[in-house]
Amino acid sequence: MKVIFTCGGTAGHVNPALALAGYMRKKDPTVEVLFVGTPEGIERDLVAQAGYDYRGIAVGSLERSVSWEAIRHNCKSAWEMLALRRKTGAILKEFPADLVVGTGGYASYPMVKYAALRGIPTAVHEANMIPGLTTKMLEKHASRIMVGFEECRALYKHPERIAVTGTPVRGDFFDLTHEEAKAALGMGKDEPLVVSFWGSLGASTMNGQMLDFFKKEKEDGYPFYHIHAVGGRGWETMQQEMQKAGLPGSHKLDVRKYIYDMAVVMRAADLVICRAGASTISEITALAVPTIIVPSPYVANNHQEKNARILAQHGGACLIREEESSGEKLYRTARDILGSPTRLASMSRGMAELGILDATERIYNTVMELVK
Structure with missing residues (x-):
C-alpha cells in the first residue's frame, strides 16, 4: 500500500x-x-x-x-x-x-x-x-x-x-509513571511540581508575567518546584531580569530556554500553565494533568480560546484570558489549586474525560x- x-x-x-x-x-x-x-x-x-x-x-x-x-x-x-x-x-x-x-x-x-x-x-x-x-x-x-x-x-x-x-501523543510521555518521572527529576513523590511554557518561541508578555510569578514564589519561600521554559525569544532578556531580581533564589525554581526532556517533565507535573495549542491540549488531556490555560489571542479565529473552553467546561482547566492575566493572578491561582487536593483530583478527572x-x-x- x-x-x-x-x-x-x-x-x-x-x-x-x-x-x-x-x-x-x-x-x-x-x-x-x-x-x-x-x-x-x-x-x-x-x-x-x-x-x-x-x-x-x-x-x-x-x-x-x-x-x-x-x-x-x-x-x-x-x-x-x-x-x-x-x-x-x-x-x-x-x-x-x-x-x-x-x-x-x-x-x-x-x-x-x-x-x-x-x-x-x-x-x-x-x-x-x-x-x-x-x-x-x-x-x-x-x-x-x-x-x-x-x-x-x-x-x-x-x-x-x-x-x-x-x-x-508521543509514546514516550507514558514510559514512566508520575512517581517515576518525579524521581528522575530528583524530586520526592509528594513534592508538587508546576510546569509552565508558552511555546518554542516564547511570548514576551507572558514571560514578563512569569517574572512577577517568580518573585511571588521567592517571597513565599518557594512553596513548590517550578520548571519554566522561556523559549527562543526573550531568553537573554529573561536572564538579565532574573539576575537583577536575585533569581533564582532556590533550586526549586528551574528556568530554562527550552524543556528538552518534555516527556519526563510533563509526566511529573502536578499543574501545567500554558497556551491552548492543539498538540498541548492533546498532551495535557492524555496525561490528565490539571492546567491553567492562557490562550494566545494572536491566532486565527481565536481557536485557542475555543480549545481551552472545552477543557474548562469539563472542569479540567482554569481559563484566564491574556488581557485579564498577571503574574500575581497566575501565582495565586496556582497556589490555590495546589493547596486543595480535592480540587486537583477533580480537575484531573475532568481532563481524563477528554483524553484519548x-x-x-x-x-x-x-x-x-x-x-x-
Whole structure:
C-alpha cells in the first residue's frame, strides 16, 4: 500500500502524521510512505529526521486583511494555485497513492483536493476545536474528517463524515509513571511540581508575567518546584531580569530556554500553565494533568480560546484570558489549586474525560476502513 501524508506550517500539524506513519509501518512494514509539504517549511526537516521521503510544492497562503500588501500577496498565491493541479498530478503519477491523509496547514489543501477528485480515498485530521480554513475548504472533498472532541461534530456540514479520534501523543510521555518521572527529576513523590511554557518561541508578555510569578514564589519561600521554559525569544532578556531580581533564589525554581526532556517533565507535573495549542491540549488531556490555560489571542479565529473552553467546561482547566492575566493572578491561582487536593483530583478527572490515549489506533482504523 502507498500512502501520502500532507501537512505543514507547524510541528503540531506534522506530528500526528508522523505518529500515524510510524504506526502503519509497525502494522505492515511493506507500506510505502511519502510526505508532501512546502519546499522550505518546518515539516521538511521533521520528516527528514524521521527518515521518510519528501516532496515540496509551493502553496500560496491567503491573507485576510484588505491592505495593498495583502492583495498583492493573494494575487501571487492565486497564480501559484493555477499550477497545483499539474504539480499534484505529477506526484501522483510518480507515487500512485492508495490513500492521502492531510493533517493540517494550507500546504495540505491541494494534495487532498486533487487526490479526492481522482477518486483516491482521503482523510483530514483537524486537531483544533473549530475547523481551520483549510479543513473547511476540504470538507466537501475528504472522505473523512477526524477530530479531537465529540463537541466538534456539530461544527461541520456533514457530521456523518466526522470521526472522533483524538490527536496522537508521543509514546514516550507514558514510559514512566508520575512517581517515576518525579524521581528522575530528583524530586520526592509528594513534592508538587508546576510546569509552565508558552511555546518554542516564547511570548514576551507572558514571560514578563512569569517574572512577577517568580518573585511571588521567592517571597513565599518557594512553596513548590517550578520548571519554566522561556523559549527562543526573550531568553537573554529573561536572564538579565532574573539576575537583577536575585533569581533564582532556590533550586526549586528551574528556568530554562527550552524543556528538552518534555516527556519526563510533563509526566511529573502536578499543574501545567500554558497556551491552548492543539498538540498541548492533546498532551495535557492524555496525561490528565490539571492546567491553567492562557490562550494566545494572536491566532486565527481565536481557536485557542475555543480549545481551552472545552477543557474548562469539563472542569479540567482554569481559563484566564491574556488581557485579564498577571503574574500575581497566575501565582495565586496556582497556589490555590495546589493547596486543595480535592480540587486537583477533580480537575484531573475532568481532563481524563477528554483524553484519548488510543488516538493513533483510532486514526489508523478510520483511514484503513476507507482503503478497504
